[in-house]
Amino acid sequence: KQEVTQIPAALSVPEGENLVLNCSFTDSAIYNLQWFRQDPGKGLTSLLLIQSSQREQTSGRLNASLDKSSGRSTLYIAASQPGDSATYLCAVRPGGGSQGNLIFGKGTKLSVKP
Amino acid sequence: GAGVSQSPSNKVTEKGKDVELRCDPISGHTALYWYRQSLGQGLEFLIYFQGNSAPDKSGLPSDRFSAERTGGSVSTLTIQRTQQEDSAVYLCASSLGAGPGVLFFGEGSRLTVL
Numbered sequence: 016k017q018e019v020t021q022i023p024a025a026l027s028v029p030e031g032e033n034l035v036l037n038c039s040f041t042d043s044a045i046y047n048l049q050w051f052r053q054d055p056g057k058g059l060t061s062l063l064l065i066q067s068s069q070r071e072q073t074s075g076r077l078n079a080s081l082d083k084s085s086g087r088s089t090l091y092i093a094a095s096q097p098g099d100s101a102t103y104l105c106a107v108r109p110g111g112g113s114q115g116n117l118i119f120g121k122g123t124k125l126s127v128k129p
Numbered sequence: 130g131a132g133v134s135q136s137p138s139n140k141v142t143e144k145g146k147d148v149e150l151r152c153d154p155i156s157g158h159t160a161l162y163w164y165r166q167s168l169g170q171g172l173e174f175l176i177y178f179q180g181n182s183a184p185d186k187s188g189l190p191s192d193r194f195s196a197e198r199t200g201g202s203v204s205t206l207t208i209q210r211t212q213q214e215d216s217a218v219y220l221c222a223s224s225l226g227a228g229p230g231v232l233f234f235g236e237g238s239r240l241t242v243l
Contacts, residue, residue, distance in 0.1 A: 060234070
């Protein structure tokens, strides 16, 4: 059974720091991995999607990497800003079975202090 | 519409009552997903619709839960005889096509069962 773990559960950093959020998954047979952001009381916003054949994706100050063989992904945020404060979730789409069943981690709650 | 729309945004009901939650996906998106987010838990897959295919209902927690999607667009999630453990935020998402791709989430319906 695929399980997704995110460490740490919470992180507080001063503005301007570069930071890394971690995601690990137990079964390397995945279609893709997606990072989301969730603001309090809101839905999820997709940040980056990495296909299983890819190693990384970049969007602005965000860079996500994928090491499928070791079951790990990282989300790197450069020059963090208070507006980056949110909960960050990673989710994997298993390689077999239903395409609808994304498996989510419980998230890392990020706080960027001005 | 411009985004995924869910209603109601908040619903308080008494134990034993039935509730209906509505999701209006992005126009043209053929795939629709329902997830549940409970306090302190990750997102839990409920059900997935793709075009005219039979829905994947493998995530529905009991036979009190059902969902339909009319005309390939709007979806309704129905919970019968609600229990306190049904209290959660119910999130709907849609995506373009059946292939693994970016999910767009609504802001959710927060259900509280007293």
